[in-house]
Amino acid sequence: MRQGTYAEPGSVLRPTAGPERAVDLAARHLTALGCRATGRPDGGLALRAGRHLAECAVDWAGPVELPLADEYDVQAACGLMEVHGRRFGGPIPLGVDFAAATAGVLAALGASAALWACARDGRPRRVRTSVAAAALLAVGQYLAAATADEAGPEEPRLPGGPPFTSADGVRFELESLAAEGWLAFWTGLGVGRTEAGRGWGAFQQRYATATCALPAVLYRAAGCRSLGELTGLAEQAGVDLTPVLAQPPDGAPELPWRITPTGSAADRSGADRSSADRPAPARTAAGPLAGLVVVEVARRVQGPLAAHLLGLLGARVVRIEPPGGDPLRGVPPMAGDCSARFHALNHGKERVEADLGTAAGRSVVRELASGADVFLHSLAPGSDERFGLDAARLTAARPGLVYARASGWGAERGERPPVGTDYPVQAYSGLAALVTPPGRPPTPSLLTLTDVLGGAVCAEGVLGGLLGVLRTGHGRRVDSSLLSAARLLCSPELRSRPRRQGPEAAGPEPAEATVCTDLARLADDPRFAGALRRDRCVLVRSPWDFG
Secondary structure, rough: OOOEEEOOOOOOOOOOOHHHHHHHHHHHHHHHOOOOOEOOOOOOOOEEEEEEEEEEEEOOOOOOOOOOOOOOHHHHHOOOOHHHHHHHOOOOOOOOOOHHHHHHHHHHHHHHHHHHHHHHHHHHHHHEEEEHHHHHOEEEEEEEHHHHOOOOOOOOOOOOOOOOEEEOEEEEEEEEEHHHHHHHHHHHOOOOHHHHHHHHHHHHHHHOOOOOOOOOHHHHHHOOOOOHHHHHHHHHHEEEEEEEOOOOOOOOOOOOOOEOOOHHHHHHHHOOOOOHHOOOOOOOOOOOOOOOEEEOOOOOOOHHHHHHHHHHHOOOEEEEOOOOHHHHHHOOEEEOOHHHHHHHHHHHHEEEOOOOOOHHHHHHHHHHHHHOEEEEEEEOOOHHHHHHOOOOHHHHOOOOEEEEEEEOOOOEEEEEEEOOOOOHHHHOOHHHHHHHHOOOOOOOOOOOOOHHHHHHHHHHHHHHHHHHHHHOOOOEEEEEEHHHHHHHHOOEEEEEOOHHHHHHOOOOOOOOOOOOOOHHHHHOOOOOOOOEEEEOEEEEEOOOOEE
């Protein structure tokens, strides 16, 4: 095999072994972060950042004891097809290499953490991850819910769900985070309040269940009005309407994060290098990021998952919640005294309650951030400044801070964008068209694709920021979004191809994968024991092995 160096973002060196798309993606991202990434004969990467060294490898199965040979096998065996296919009536493959893309980001994230640790104690490190581990991470919330101590028999999963179609033939996603807006929109279309209310529960829970069977009257009502009329009604009701793009735009996407130095040039010339220069901490916890402190102000999936990944790498994560705790802690099914889905994303984090609506609560968060290495939030646009938690203020108090914002839309849709959640982002980006089974109109997956990849991308950007702090001593701001994650998945090289390219294809024909149709059975399968553990529900282990 020809060996070489990734000299610039976008350069490609095809390894002869392993999931090459994941390795290529990791190499491009690591190069963009300032690392030198050289292909190895085994298909992995040798990495250098300054004088610091690491090695990274990606395989298909990792700790899963199954003969997984490609993206199709991984999606089938690890539950991605099962969750994605719920809205269609049965397991269906995604039209993009979602597991390989997520594995590539996890590889870059793990490799960056290895380089960061090497800079702290001088020891080169090896890191390995797998496409199967990435897939299991993506279905982690669903696995936890299916195996919770208090999980009763599942209700029938009925196919269906948005998008809706207007009278002029435009398919659109609707998003509302409050029942009042949902009811106002549908009653404005002439739907009875009782009938509209019947659909709210399924609509609200679709992020947790990947199903959303709604009353047929809602589709009929939407089909009687033009898109312009529906848009006007949505604005009046305070809900957001997003047309579904028929296909993604052409061209390669930009990097899924933006990393910029913080502070003025004068500030940076005399920046506090405490984060970079302080001695390596005593390793009281496993993982390359042991001793690093992350303060998280986030809800739902994207931001909490980003902080969760940093925690799996050894960081101490302090999660800010409102007085009484995050309401999502109480959403069934319960694992002990906590929601199983919430537990899957937040176990191991420290909890500090603070009311951001009060001066005292904001003061608590600013004090925590002043002693942290990373401040990570998913606050709505403008809320960070209103609460005094913006980058300028926090980095003035802590010049070496990595300040990370995980948003829905980034800067693309203005200062007052629509609510940025997974399914509208799939619709807007064109990702919905790629993940829809052939012969059907573009339909977003109810598997939270952009939330999961968006969380991984955010954590990857944070590590890039930390490497920048090590080089210069001054802080970084990291911006990522669900939209940037969606556009990464829309890359032409990540669109799924046939499993075989013809009789001349190298290597043996892959064994037919067993398609998972029940996550609870998957969790009980001993072949997955190395990737899963139980703590009141089944949780996914760290996707990395370090050596």
